[in-house]
Amino acid sequence: MPDQPPATTRTRPADAALNTGLGRLLLFVYGIFALSASARALVQIATHFTEAPLAYLLSGVAGLVYIAATVGLAIGGERGRRIALVSCSIELLGVLIVGTLSIADAVAFPDDTVWSRFGSGYGYVPLVLPFVGLWWIWRHRPRAAA
Amino acid sequence: MNGPLSVATIVVALVLAAWLLLRAALNRAPSRFDLLATAVLGVLVAVLVLVAVAGLVGDHRPSDTPTFAGYLITTIAFAPVAIYLARMEPTRWGNLILGVACLVLPVLVLRLQQIASVTVA
Numbered sequence: 001m002p003d004q005p006p007a008t009t010r011t012r013p014a015d016a017a018l019n020t021g022l023g024r025l026l027l028f029v030y031g032i033f034a035l036s037a038s039a040r041a042l043v044q045i046a047t048h049f050t051e052a053p054l055a056y057l058l059s060g061v062a063g064l065v066y067i068a069a070t071v072g073l074a075i076g077g078e079r080g081r082r083i084a085l086v087s088c089s090i091e092l093l094g095v096l097i098v099g100t101l102s103i104a105d106a107v108a109f110p111d112d113t114v115w116s117r118f119g120s121g122y123g124y125v126p127l128v129l130p131f132v133g134l135w136w137i138w139r140h141r142p143r144a145a146a
Numbered sequence: 147m148n149g150p151l152s153v154a155t156i157v158v159a160l161v162l163a164a165w166l167l168l169r170a171a172l173n174r175a176p177s178r179f180d181l182l183a184t185a186v187l188g189v190l191v192a193v194l195v196l197v198a199v200a201g202l203v204g205d206h207r208p209s210d211t212p213t214f215a216g217y218l219i220t221t222i223a224f225a226p227v228a229i230y231l232a233r234m235e236p237t238r239w240g241n242l243i244l245g246v247a248c249l250v251l252p253v254l255v256l257r258l259q260q261i262a263s264v265t266v267a
Contacts, residue, residue: 024235028228028243032250039216 038063092130163248188225
């Protein structure tokens with residue numbers, strides 16, 4: 001099978017954009033979660049909101065946070081980086097707090113959200129994702145006169 | 147949901163995922179073959195979705211039809227979006243995008259089967 005010349009990433013410039021390379025993969029994965037979390041929240045809130053209002057509102061918040069992170073990664077630049085930084089931080093806090101609460105206080109979380117039990121329903125990807133995202137954003141911090 | 151077709155889709159997706167993840171690990175950008183193989187999987191998925199849509203007309207509708215429809219739209223759009231992003235990313239990360247898509251697709255098909263198995267009496 002004829003291969004294209006191997007495009008290595010080793011020569012990736014340090015000032016390459018936030019939304020290329022691994023950033024593009026992150027954009028894809030964040031997009032998936034933006035869609036699944038907000039769709040799930042919409043269905044939950046529309047059909048049986050009264051069963052677990054707290055959990056479903058958190059579902060909605062999670063969806064919005066993923067959407068914001070996706071948008072931030074997509075537009076890139078200084079503004080996109082700031083949007084992504086804020087939303088990934090909220091996401092990290094969210095998954096840790098909701099994950100802990102859903103185990104400690106199961107009564108308040110009778111139905112699952114993306115962040116319940118540290119995202120075990122989604123292969124723990126919601127737990128890993130903010131760390132990867134924050135690391136990527138940190139790697140692309142603006143350097144003064146670099 | 148068509149059982150054999152679902153199983154075929156899942157198997158093809160997983161084999162392709164293994165190949166694409168290997169390609170990404172070897173630091174290869176998506177080749178013509180990688181993109182074409184993902185496109186073929188996309189066609190297979192499209193057939194599965196169309197068969198499922200045709201099944202909605204019958205009397206075995208899933209009780210949660212809106213969710214089912216949402217999953218159908220997501221599933222059919224998945225491979226094209228991944229290919230679109232991978233074409234913009236001619237590095238190993240392009241192959242990783244395709245590989246992740248091939249890993250998520252089986253989950254989507256399983257969810258579709260799960261939702262379809264709960265039908266209106």
